[in-house]
Amino acid sequence: MSPSSRTIKIATRKSLLALWQAEYVKAELLRHHPTIKVELLPIKSRGDKILDVPLAKVGGKGLFVKELEQAMLDGSADIAVHSMKDVPMEFPDGLGLPVICPREDPRDAFVSNDYRDLDSLPAGSIVGTSSLRRQCQLLAQRPDLTVNFLRGNVQTRLAKLDAGEFDAIILASAGLLRLELKERITSYLSPEQCLPAGGQGAVGIECRSDDAELIELLAPLHDSLTAERVNAERAMNRRLEGGCQVPIGCYAEHQGDQLWLRGLVGAVDGSTMLHDEITGPVAEAEAMGITLAERLLAAGADRILAEVYGRDIK
Ligand SMILES: NCc1[nH]cc(CCC(=O)O)c1CC(=O)O
Numbered sequence: 001m002s003p004s005s006r007t008i009k010i011a012t013r014k015s016l017l018a019l020w021q022a023e024y025v026k027a028e029l030l031r032h033h034p035t036i037k038v039e040l041l042p043i044k045s046r047g048d049k050i051l052d053v054p055l056a057k058v059g060g061k062g063l064f065v066k067e068l069e070q071a072m073l074d075g076s077a078d079i080a081v082h083s084m085k086d087v088p089m090e091f092p093d094g095l096g097l098p099v100i101c102p103r104e105d106p107r108d109a110f111v112s113n114d115y116r117d118l119d120s121l122p123a124g125s126i127v128g129t130s131s132l133r134r135q136c137q138l139l140a141q142r143p144d145l146t147v148n149f150l151r152g153n154v155q156t157r158l159a160k161l162d163a164g165e166f167d168a169i170i171l172a173s174a175g176l177l178r179l180e181l182k183e184r185i186t187s188y189l190s191p192e193q194c195l196p197a198g199g200q201g202a203v204g205i206e207c208r209s210d211d212a213e214l215i216e217l218l219a220p221l222h223d224s225l226t227a228e229r230v231n232a233e234r235a236m237n238r239r240l241e242g243g244c245q246v247p248i249g250c251y252a253e254h255q256g257d258q259l260w261l262r263g264l265v266g267a268v269d270g271s272t273m274l275h276d277e278i279t280g281p282v283a284e285a286e287a288m289g290i291t292l293a294e295r296l297l298a299a300g301a302d303r304i305l306a307e308v309y310g311r312d313i314k
Helices: 016-032 066-073 132-141 154-162 173-178 212-221 224-239 282-309
Strands: 007-012 037-042 079-083 095-100 108-111 126-128 146-148 168-172 187-189 203-208 248-255 258-266 273-281
Touching (some): 016 037, 016 173, 066 079, 108 173, 132 146, 168 173, 224 258, 224 282, 258 282, 273 282
Parallel strands (some): 007 037, 126 146
Antiparallel strands (some): 108 168, 248 258
């Protein structure tokens, strides 16, 4: 079979955001290769089934990706489309992630029906998020707020806000923008206010590493500037053994031909916040991520993370 008549099966989670991302990749593939066929294979993941516990406590990395990876390994699917924020640092044997698509807005969004922004919230307001990263940064600025547990897909979270359970909630802008819910973004949290999670706003494509023909078909979807940024962020996260379920923020931006990487580790109650940053050549993105992680560990992130993980990190 020639590459031009191939059918590519995309394994995807069933949330509207996951389906949007899979449809986006399908449309991009068809735009670059009009004669191929692309099908979606929706799959329910463990992370979607367990909704009543904070992700940090559900245990195991890759809650949202394992079932999708199994589908690629057994051949029922060819690729999986992921939010880079949810992708574990290591891939199973035989799988890799050769493509990272152009990044959407990486900032967190403040969403409220009553208040303009974080500063306008009255003392004692209730903010919904179950991200420890968002929680610690909110509490560091506004120790008077109460942060309450909020999980579920984007629509579920908005419905809980609208039902009056919260005065405000924090969501990734990227999800709201992709789902054409821009009007729900009351204001943006700057990276200074709330450093994003590594990979936030970027979509990646995972596939079998030995499928050279497929990797070639995927290549035009890759955005190397986004990949450089996300690689630096993920290198820091990998060294800290963290993902999006821990009180860790990391965010890289280009400054001319240099990369500027900022990192943060916070105590979950916001009482201790460790910030650091590093600038260097793009070619050293990964080394910079590791160096920044090690500086944070030496500054006390080791103790904060040992408490969150329930074990030491070396
Ligand atoms: N952890 C869930 C998740 N994974 C990716 C996104 C948003 C889109 C993105 O970051 O690409 C979200 C929702 C959220 O954090 O509000």
